[in-house]
Amino acid sequence: MRTDKRGGICFRVDDNKPIQQWIEFAEVFNRYGFKFCAALCPGRMAGDEAYTALVRSLQGRGHEIMDHTPLHSVDKLPLPHGADADAWRTMPGVDHVDATRVYLTHDAIDTKLLPEYRADISGNVMTGRTPQVLNDPNQTRFIAVYLPATGRVFRFRQIEHSGDVTLALRSFWDEDNVDLGELRDVVCHKLSKADVRMTLAA
Structure with a gap:
């Protein structure tokens, strides 16, 4: 898993921008050899092959993808149609799976600064x-x-x-x-x- 951070500017927007707009952003940055970070909403692109291809293309050029805000993070995703639920259950970061959704794990809660x-x-x-x-x-x-x-x-x-x-x-x-x-x-x-x-x- 890559954790090296290279994107200097992050575009965080409500929901997801049209594919063509991300392509235009990328063309500007690619022209100068710079990287950016696209903060996307994964739940809105699940099952969208064109958007998945866009993400792969951006990542292939060294741009980063992140959840669109840490304060409104995605905790579950639709189970892709025809997917093997048992295979998803064994994936890192998955808490459980039902017939329609994949439920993701959260970090342990740090209570040191929380009132009791x-x-x-x-x-x-x-x-x-x-x-x-x-x-x-x-x-x-x-x-x-x-x-x-x-x-x-x-x-x-x-x-x-x-x-x-x-x-x-x-x-x-x-x-x-x-x-x-x-x-x-x-x-x-x-x-x-x-x-x-x-x-x-x-």
Whole structure:
């Protein structure tokens, strides 16, 4: 796996630009022997052979490709039509695979600088031990919770209850398959987007 960084300028755009626009960017840089980095959204080019060919062409000329932003990273991809799901399961960076998607791994959560909270859990419903501990006045920050007792990160849906917030937990990949049984007074950490990073292999 190549990790040498050579692209001096990174083009980060919403979604993906048309193929012709990337070709025009590359022609300018190639003319002067410089490299650039294209921050792309992998989920939007899955199954698109023309876009895949573009990526290979750019990489072949020494340009770099990256996920379009580390704060909105891709955590799952469509399973290509006709693909061998068992083969995907053994690939580095893959957590699990189902009939339609490939679910990618995230790095271990570093809790050293994260505040610690306590909560009760029943099945997939999480309630803070103190009032409003799970409320978030800044909705852009709090996107997941980490429960060290389970070693897992969970996304959630908010449930209002008497002015307090209760969370309906979902898997990190937003699957509705969480049942943790009965847990009382467990440690939890609220996570922002910056606290969860995908693995290099993913």
